[in-house]
Amino acid sequence: MESYTSSGTGSAAATDRPHVVLLASPGAGHLIPLAELARRLVEHHGFAATLVTFTNLSFPAHVLASCQLPASVATATLPAVDISDLPADSDIDMYVQVTRRSLPNLRALVRSISSTGARPLAALVPDFLCSEALLVAAELGVPGYVFVPTNLAWLALRRQLVERHHGLAPGEYRDFPEVVELGGGVSMRRADLPVVYRDPKRLAFPLLLEGGRRFLRADGLLVNTFYEMEPGLVEAFKLATEGGAFPPVFAAGPFVRPESDVDASPCLEWLDRQPTGSVVYVSLGSGRALSLEQTTELAAGIEDSGQGFLWVVRMPALTTSELETAAAGGNKDDPFVSPDPAVLSPI
Numbered sequence: 557m558e559s560y561t562s563s564g565t566g567s568a569a570a571t572d573r574p575h576v577v578l579l580a581s582p583g584a585g586h587l588i589p590l591a592e593l594a595r596r597l598v599e600h601h602g603f604a605a606t607l608v609t610f611t612n613l614s615f616p617a618h619v620l621a622s623c624q625l626p627a628s629v630a631t632a633t634l635p636a637v638d639i640s641d642l643p644a645d646s647d648i649d650m651y652v653q654v655t656r657r658s659l660p661n662l663r664a665l666v667r668s669i670s671s672t673g674a675r676p677l678a679a680l681v682p683d684f685l686c687s688e689a690l691l692v693a694a695e696l697g698v699p700g701y702v703f704v705p706t707n708l709a710w711l712a713l714r715r716q717l718v719e720r721h722h723g724l725a726p727g728e729y730r731d732f733p734e735v736v737e738l739g740g741g742v743s744m745r746r747a748d749l750p751v752v753y754r755d756p757k758r759l760a761f762p763l764l765l766e767g768g769r770r771f772l773r774a775d776g777l778l779v780n781t782f783y784e785m786e787p788g789l790v791e792a793f794k795l796a797t798e799g800g801a802f803p804p805v806f807a808a809g810p811f812v813r814p815e816s817d818v819d820a821s822p823c824l825e826w827l828d829r830q831p832t833g834s835v836v837y838v839s840l841g842s843g844r845a846l847s848l849e850q851t852t853e854l855a856a857g858i859e860d861s862g863q864g865f866l867w868v869v870r871m872p873a874l875t876t877s878e879l880e881t882a883a884a885g886g887n888k889d890d891p892f893v894s895p896d897p898a899v900l901s902p903i
Contacts, residue, residue, distance in 0.1 A: 573604040574678035575669055578703070579662070581651055581685035582613040585841045589705045589780045589811035590683060594629045596811075603678065605629050606669060608662070611636040612654045624813060634661045648760040651685045652767075663692050670696070681778065687770045694773070702771055704779040708789035708807065711771075711779060712738035715802060717753060718768040729756040739796075740788025772803065780809035823866060830864055839868040846870070 578594050580587045590607065597603040607625065611633055625631065637657040642650055670677045679699045682689035693700030704711055716738065720730045732746045732754065752760045771777060783790050786807070796802040827835060838858060840846070846854065858865050 572675065573602055574675050575604040575606070576679045576681060577606050577608060577666055577669060577677065579608045579655075579680070579682040579686045579689050581683040582610075583841075586683050586685065586705050588813060589809070590681075590703055591625055591629070592811040592813060593681075593703065593778070593808070595624075595626060598628045599626065606632055608632045608634060608665065610634050610654055610658060612639055612658075613651065632665055634658045634665065637661075648685070648763050652688060652763055655682075655686045655688045659689070659692055662689055663696070666692060666696060666698065670698075679775075684767065684771075687767050687774075690770055690773055699775040700773075702774045702777045704777055705811075706779075707781045708779055708786045708793065708805070709738055709742060709744075711777065711805065712742070712789055712792070713744070713749070713753065714764070714768040714771070715796075717765060718772070721765055738789065739792030740786070740790070742786075742788055742792075774803050776804040776806060778806050778808045780811050781807050782809050783807055785810075827866065834864055836861060836863045836865040837867075838865060840870070 576594070576597055578590055580590050587609075594605040594607045597605050605628075607629055609631070637654060639650065639654060639657070642653055666677065666680060677696075677698050679701055680689060680693040681701045681703050683703050683705065687702050690700040690702070692698075713736070716732070716736060720732070721728070724730060732749065734746050736744045736746060736749065738744065746754065752758050752764060755761065781790075790805075790807050793802060793805040797804045836858065838854075855867075858867065
């Protein structure tokens with residue numbers, strides 16, 4: 557068994573506290589909110605916390621540094637596993653396989669943390685892309701909670717995918733209707749769903765289905781949202797839990813960094829002046845960068861909607877090389893491919 561690397565004083569300095577292990581998947585939009593959850597558990601709720609990452613799925617140094625983790629949050633990195641047999645372009649399969657092959661190392665780490673603390677491990681919290689880690693939680697008798705960094709609408713869509721395929725034989729597929737009812741008065745057009753949800757021939761489709769089914773075995777799901785953002789879906793999931801159809805879902809967010817170089821106060825003041833439900837929020841995440849042409853087209857489309865909008869703008873990538881760099885995590889020295897929001901723009 558290879559050893560893992562660790563840092564921080566959290567695990568050593570707080571052995572009398574209930575301890576939570578949080579397992580991160582790659583991407584700033586996954587790591588940053590999970591790190592913020594770790595910070596809040598330590599500073600506001602009296603827990604000890606260890607944030608775990610994978611050597612195979614390493615983060616750019618500036619992304620990890622931007623999490624501003626206090627010394628009271630310990631960090632650990634699981635050793636590399638052999639993935640030479642995996643296609644380089646299979647993102648979701650890569651995450652699943654790295655997690656699966658790292659389970660022995662994760663199991664050893666969790667056991668090590670449990671043995672050094674005066675109190676039992678309180679929970680194992682993997683990001684949803686690492687949900688296979690719930691197997692370790694179940695094996696060791698530790699509560700397992702899935703972290704969802706997106707929102708309840710995403711979780712409701714994944715739940716719909718699982719429920720539509722309940723009882724079907726492997727390889728069978730049941731399509732979504734033209735209008736997908738997510739619950740709580742929220743719906744989506746089938747045409748607006750991510751392509752992978754509409755194409756069972758894609759490699760990622762069975763992985764989505766398998767991962768969604770694992771959610772049902774969790775002790776709960778912690779979602780980066782809050783009641784006022786998605787009240788209908790909060791209530792819908794509450795009813796599903798009460799009826800035994802789904803594990804408890806907690807609207808535990810929003811998880812944002814406590815400090816930022818961007819002054820958001822003008823945006824918040826502008827939002828306060830807008831009618832309820834009248835603003836479109838646009839944020840495309842950190843995993844990809846739009847080209848200049850795509851950014852221009854998106855701007856024109858949003859403006860043509862006639863709605864007030866708040867757009868988290870990233871500088872467009874101008875070349876293929878810049879697009880590839882952004883996909884790999886960005887470059888902190890080049891504003892054209894930085895993964896961090898550059899401007900909050902109220903229109």
